[in-house]
Amino acid sequence: MVVVKDENVALNDVVKVAHGKDVLELHNGHQYVEKIKTNALFLQEQIKKNIPVYGTTTGFGDSCREFVGESFAKTLQQNLIRYHQCGTGEPFSDQQAIAIMAARLISLAKGHSGIRYELLQNLQQLISKRVIPYIPQQGSVGASGDLTPLAYIAAVMEGSGRVIENGKVVPAQEVLRNRNITPMELFPKEGLAIINGTSVMTGVLxxxxxxxxxxxxxxxxxxxxxxxxxxxxxxxxxxxxxxxxxxxxxxxxxxxxxxxxxxxxxxxDYRQEAAQNLKENRKQLLPFAIQNVYSxxxxxxxxxxxxxxxxxxxxxxxxxxxxVTDNPLIFHEEETILLxxxxxxxxxxxxxxxxxxxxxxxxxxxxxxxxxxxxxxxxxxxxxxxxxxxxxxxxxxxxxxxxxxxxxxxxxxxxxxxxxxxxxxxxxxxxxxxxxxxxxxxxxxxxxxxxxxxxxxxxxxxxxxxxxxxxxxxxxxxxxxxxxxxxxxxxxxxxxxxxxxxxxxxxxxxxxxxx
Structure with missing residues (x-):
């Protein structure tokens, strides 16, 4: 069993999980859960103070000067997921999709992303019940992370995306219902936390x-x-x-x-061949090679x-x-948000x-x-x-x-x-x-x-x-x-x-x- 918390996970463990040779669980110890909750609570408090928090109460990227405030913070996350679902190409394989989700969970579980413990639980359920999001391979430039492909995972977590089931692309909502997974409403920054990271390239690699x-x-x-x-x-x-x-x-x-x-x-052995074939000490063409070719x-x-x-x-x-590969990062113990x-x-x-x-x-x-x-x-x-x-x-x-x-x-x-x-x-x-x-x-x-x-x-x-x-x-x-x-x-x-x-x-x- 591979347990995910705020400690390191071996690369080979992710490979085993992706291939179905091991299971992945989320740590549920009281101290760890409280750490995740405290980190998310600190972010929520900053939002209520009317302090601009990038990608949370502001627009994204070049639009970061657009301050939207707390009232539109949830809508902002929903739109982020929607407009980044513009990938093309064949979908990632089942194993790649699991590795990608595992990589995202491991990063978010470090406790610096301002997300709720419930989000980690939801992502862990997708992995353990092998729900395979439909994730087109093309569309990421690798910074700000893997925005486009990870948006397809966030959409599944919301219940609005698509998944691959028995080789067919079907609505996520129906599969989540069958697997007894409740779709999530994304809180401020949670959509950004899911898609703003290097987990696709990491899982594939x-x-x-x-x-x-x-x-x-x-x-x-x-x-x-x-x-x-x-x-x-x-x-x-x-x-x-x-x-x-x-x-x-x-x-x-x-x-x-x-x-x-x-x-x-x-x-x-050329020495034995020489003993058998080389009878005279004179210039001559050897009937054997004394060493292998380079290849x-x-x-x-x-x-x-x-x-x-x-x-x-x-x-x-x-x-x-x-x-931890998203932005901004939440250091609640120092009461600091860093970009x-x-x-x-x-x-x-x-x-x-x-x-x-x-x-x-x-x-x-x-x-x-x-x-x-x-x-x-x-x-x-x-x-x-x-x-x-x-x-x-x-x-x-x-x-x-x-x-x-x-x-x-x-x-x-x-x-x-x-x-x-x-x-x-x-x-x-x-x-x-x-x-x-x-x-x-x-x-x-x-x-x-x-x-x-x-x-x-x-x-x-x-x-x-x-x-x-x-x-x-x-x-x-x-x-x-x-x-x-x-x-x-x-x-x-x-x-x-x-x-x-x-x-x-x-x-x-x-x-x-x-x-």
Whole structure:
């Protein structure tokens, strides 16, 4: 159980909740509840004193000079939610919607947003009963936070929005009634508190980083299999090499690949080959290679960079997750309301943009390794395109290798940083924006493409094992091979592979167990 209060929540806990593997509860201890109530009460007292409070008794953004007073404060919140429901594009997935709501709850639960405890309860109910707001993906510039997409969550909390139920978009009111959730009337500032924050980009990025961690593990598995079926060499993964370049990710990846090579009889050693084949001490062309090509030999120096970049991105995302990101902030203990810019998604934008570049190397690496497997000039006597029978009639992995190249090109094209495309918006008030949500969405798209690339490479690696024979493959690699074969059988004769590619990609992201 993940308990939300004014303390930090682990990033991985949000991922578990989003995937339905854990439940999220709101702390109901007396001291905590009183803290939230006192914070909201202080704000309400300031409103009654006729003191302008941004976005509460004034207009929003460039309209902040418009003072409306207490009498229109609730109407102001309702209109805020209405005019920001202008998003476009496909909706976020069920898991993304849950992660987004969890991120918003965690931020608001810190107790500096001037909202009632009842609002936190309402949001927690949506999460625990898995009510999925319809949230279009497009429309956020990442400052002032994720205004447009979060407005769709606020609308559901009011009972006026739409939700996704059994794959269909339906009115929220009916679903709330069926789940025994009472719609809320938003009090002054509560609409702004819900939508003025970085929770969309944070939730989306959290799930993408989880995907990338899995993709790194799979890339290591596939590298080890490629080395074996291509009669490669283990030497490059000796820990002594990596201990003198002590990046944590590189050392970790080298150890994992080395462990997966343990026990394989398909590996070669150039020293033994020299002893057998090099009889004269004269200039001559060696009948063997003394080391692997870069896409095999340098895998720790490639995947390790992704892992170390991932660790930084996860750290930043967890800090953002546990931050208060709306405006203004209420510090009731000091009897102070402060205006600032914590809604600016710069850290998430930078983390996502950096990870787009880092993780793209997994695609490029897989593309190179795939080329080695299917090219009979490079594959150490594996048949062209990994065709098992009727060569010339069957074409095996020829089409799938082209797809890998196409997907890799699409990955690389999408690595351009979103954060550099800041635009002037909202009457020159939001004159520098983060584009963090676009960056996070880009990364999610890239991770999904890479899962499909690695799915095709997994099928090719399994096919190579079927051709070489299982007897010489390490036990760790055989375990991975069997899991793939449980999803997709060997390719004997040409057949459509599109559905199997998607099935393997889904398996790698969700079902694969890394022994």
């Amino acid at each position: 959290a799930l993408s980083l989880y995907k990338i961690r899995r993709l790194c593990s799979i890339a290591e598995k596939l590298t080890a299999i490629c080395i074996q079926v291509l009669s490669g060499k283990r030497e490059a993964f000796d820990k002594r090499i990596h201990n003198v370049k002590p990046f944590r990710g590189q050392i970790y990846t080298a150890r994992r690949i080395d462990n997966d090579l343990e026990g394989s009889t398909f590996l070669t 095999l030999r340098c895998a720790p120096q490639i995947i390790g960079v992704v892992r170390d970049s991932l660790a930084i991105a996860e750290k930043w995302t967890e800090i953002e997750l546990n931050s 600032g810019g914590n809604f600016y998604g710069g850290y998430i934008a930078q983390a996502a943009d950096s990870m787009k570049i880092a993780v793209s190397h997994l695609a490029d690496l897989a593309d190179k390794q795939m080329a080695l497997l299917v090219d009979e000039k490079l594959s150490q006597m594996l048949p062209a395109n990994l065709v098992r029978s009727n060569s010339g009639i069957n074409h095996g992995f020829k089409g799938m290798q082209i797809t890998v190249s196409a997907l890799t090109a699409e990955v690389l094209r999408n690595t351009t940083a979103a954060s550099i495309f800041s635009r002037v918006t909202e009457n020159n008030n939001q004159d520098k924006v983060s584009m963090g949500t676009i960056a996070a969405r880009d990364l999610d798209h890239i991770a999904t493409l890479i899962a499909k690339i690695l799915a095709i490479q997994s099928l090719a690696a399994a096919q190579a094992i079927d051709i070489r024979g299982q007897h010489g493959i390490s036990s760790n690699s055989l375990d991975f091979y069997r899991q793939i074969r449980n999803v997709s059988p060997v390719l004997e004769d040409d057949r459509p592979m599109d559905f199997e590619i998607n099935a393997v990609a889904d398996f790698l992201l969700a079902g694969y167990e890394d022994g």
